[in-house]
Amino acid sequence: MGRGRVEAPGRELPVLQDVISMTKKSVMARPGLVLLLLLSPLSLQPSSLSQLDNTEGKATLSGLILSALERATTFLEERLPEINLDGVVGFQVLEVQLRGAQEAWALDPLLQPLSLRAGHLADKVAPLLHSSIAYLNLSDPEYLREFQPSLQPGFWKLPRTWTQTNASLVYPWPKLQDSFSEDSSDSCLVLLLGTGNTSSQPCGLSDFCRTLMTKPGCSGYYLSHQLLFFLWARMKGCTKGLFSQSQHYISIFCANMMDLNQRAEAIRYAYPIQDLFMENIMFCGIGGFSDFYKRRWLEAILSWQKPQEGCFGVPAAGDEVRHADRLYQQHALRRVKRREKQFTDGCSSHSTATAVAALGGFLYILADQPLVHGERHPSTLSQGSMTAAPLDLLP
Template sequence: MFIYTNMKETRPKLDPNLDGPNLKRRTSMLNLWWKILVVHIFVFSLATNFHVTSALPMPTNNSSTELIETLIKAIGKAAEFFKDSYKDINVDGLFGLQVGEGQLKESARRLTTTRWLNTSESWRNQLQKIITKMSDVLNLTLDNNLAKDNAYTEEFLRLLKQPFHFERQAQQIGISYNSPPHHIDQNLVYDENFGDNCLARVLGSYIENNRTLPKCTVTKDCLTYMMAPLTSGYYLTHQLLYFIFIQKIGCEGTGLLSQFSERPTIRDLERDFCRRIYQEAQLLTKQKNMDAADQDLFTEQTLLCAPLGFLDFIRTDWMKLVLSMQDPSGCFTDKTTLNIKESARSTSTMRKLMREKFMKGGCLSHKSGLGYGVLTIYLNSLIQDRETNGY
C-alpha cells in the first residue's frame, strides 16, 4: 500500500497462506536475520538513551513566522486544487490527505490554546477554512473510491474514513552526518501483494476462507517479512508503516507482538527504521537534481517519520526543498520522467489502485497526497516549536 515504483519484481510473489519448502527455507533465513536485528536494535536503543546528537537548528522567530505563512499559503493552494480534482484522487492520495487533516487539526488546536496575540488568530482562521474545505474533499474522495472499487477501498477503510493521527514522542534519532550508511541488499524488493495482505490482517479486513479475520492478526511470516534487515527504499518505509498501523489499531501486546512489551519495544523498532530512512533521505537530498521518483520516496520517508516525533526530519532546508517541488497549481507533478505515465499503466508488479495516477495538468495523485501531508507536518512542527519555546 502507498507505494510508487516502476521497478520490476525480481522474485516470485508470496502468498501468506503458502506453505512449502521454499517458504520454509526463506522463513528460516529471515528468522536468523530477525534475531540478529533484534539484538542490534536493542543495543542501539540503549545507546540512544545516553547519547543524542544535536538537532539541526530550527528557524528563528522572524524566519519561523515567514515560513509558517509560506506553508499555510502552499497548503491552501493544494486544498483548492484537491477541491477541483477530487474525482482523480486514488486511495494512495487519500491517505496523505487524511494525514494532512490530522496535522491541520492539531495545528488549529495549538493556535487556539496559545497566547499569541498578533498572528495566531489570522493563522487559525486560515487553517479552519482549509480544514472545512478539505473535510468536504475527503468525504467526496472516499465516496468516489468506494464507488469505483468498493472491495479494495474497504480493505483500508479503517484508515481512510477519518483524520490520521500519529503517536508522537519528540526525540532525535541520534546519528551524525558522518555515520556510515546502513548495509542494504539491492535484491530485496517490496512485494506489494504480500505486504498488503499483512497490513489488511492488522486492520481486520483480510478475508480468509470466506471469513474476515479479526484486527491485530499478526502471522509469523508477516512479522518476519516486516522485520527483514538490509531493506531500503519503499520496502523499508512499508516496514515502518506496518508497525505504525499496529500502534494505530491498538495491537501492541497481543499475540506475537507480546515479545515487544520489553526492550526492544515497537518504538525501538520505529526509531531503528527511521534511523535508516534518515540516512537514505540524506543521500537523496545530496543529489544535485532530485528526480521525481526520488522526490516521491523522500516525501514518503518524511510523511512517516517526522510525525512520529523524530526531530531530525524537521529541517528548514528540507522544508524549502518540498516547497520547491510544488507546482503553481498546488499539486505535485512529475516533470523529469517522460515515460512514467505509460509505465504506471502497464507495470505488472503494481496493483490496480496503488500505482501512481495522473491527474489534470500532469499532477500525480500519490505524490500530491504525500506532498500535501508533508507540508502540514512541517507546519504543525513549527507551530509546536513556537508554542514550546514561548515565542
C-alpha cells in the same frame, strides 16, 4: 524533506564521491541507485528565508506552507472523482495536522490569524474527504473496504513528544536489493487492520508478515511500508507479542529512512526519488522524529509544487532523467503502482498525498514546538532523545 556534504548526528554522511565508490562494489545488486548517484547535481537557489529572525521566520514559513496546502487542496477539489485512496489518505493526515496546528496557535493571540487560516483549510478539506470516499466506493470498493480504517476520524494520531533518529541503527552498506511487493504489504496491513474476508479482529499477524515486516537491510518503499505497518499497529493500539517492540522497529526504520533522505539530498533529489523522500518525511514525522523537518528540505518540497495545478508529480525537467527513472523503479526503489493515478499533466495522486502530509507535518511542528533562540524547548524532548536542537526550520 547547506546542500552538498550532509551530516547526521553522530555519523558523517559520505560525500558523493565516497558513496559512488562504495556503490560500485555492489553494482550488480543496485544498478538503479548507481545511476542515480552518478547524476549531475541540479542547480539550487540559496535560501530566501535565511535572514529572517525567529518570530518572523516562523510566521513566514507557516504562511508559505499554508499557501502551498491551499493550492494542493484546490487540486483535490478539482480532481476529486479521480483521486485514488493513497491521495485521500494523505489529505486525511493533513486534516489532522491542520487541526493540531489550529489548536496550538489558538493559544497565542499573535498567532491567532494563522490558527484561523489553518482551521478554515481544515474545514474545506473535511467535506472533500467525505465526498472522496463516495467516489472510491464506486471506483474501487474492495480496496476501500480493506483500508477504510485509515480514513476514519481519530485513526491518525499526532506525536506529542519528539525524538531524533539514531545513526548507529543504519544498516551497513550495501543494503539488500529491494524486492518490494505491494500485494504482500497490503495483505499484511489488511490482517493488521482486521478488514480481511477471513478475520474481523485487528492486530492480526501471520508468520509471513512477521518475517516480511521485520526483515533487516531493506530500502526504498519496502522500508517505508515496514514502518507504516508498525505505525498502524500503534494507531490501532496493538501492544502484544511483536507489537510490544513497535518503537524498536520504528526507530530502526526511521534511522535508515533518514540515511536514504540524506543520500537523496546528496544527488539533488533526482527524479523520481522525490516521492519516496516525501513519504519518508510523512511517515517518520508521524513517528515523532523531528530531525526530518529541516528547513532546506521544506524549501525543496515547496519548489516541487506545480504552480498552476497545485499538485506534485513529474517535474518540468523530468524528461532529462527518464533513463534514471526506469532503472530506479526496476531496482533500487521499486514500487508497484497498482493503483497509482498519474494525470496527463504530470500530476501524481501519490506524490501529492505524500507532499501535503509532509508539509502538514512541517506546519504542525512549527506550531507544536516552542522555540527559544531558535532551539526547541527542552521540555518537548522525549526521554532518551538527543539534546541537540533538531528543529532545523529557523536560523
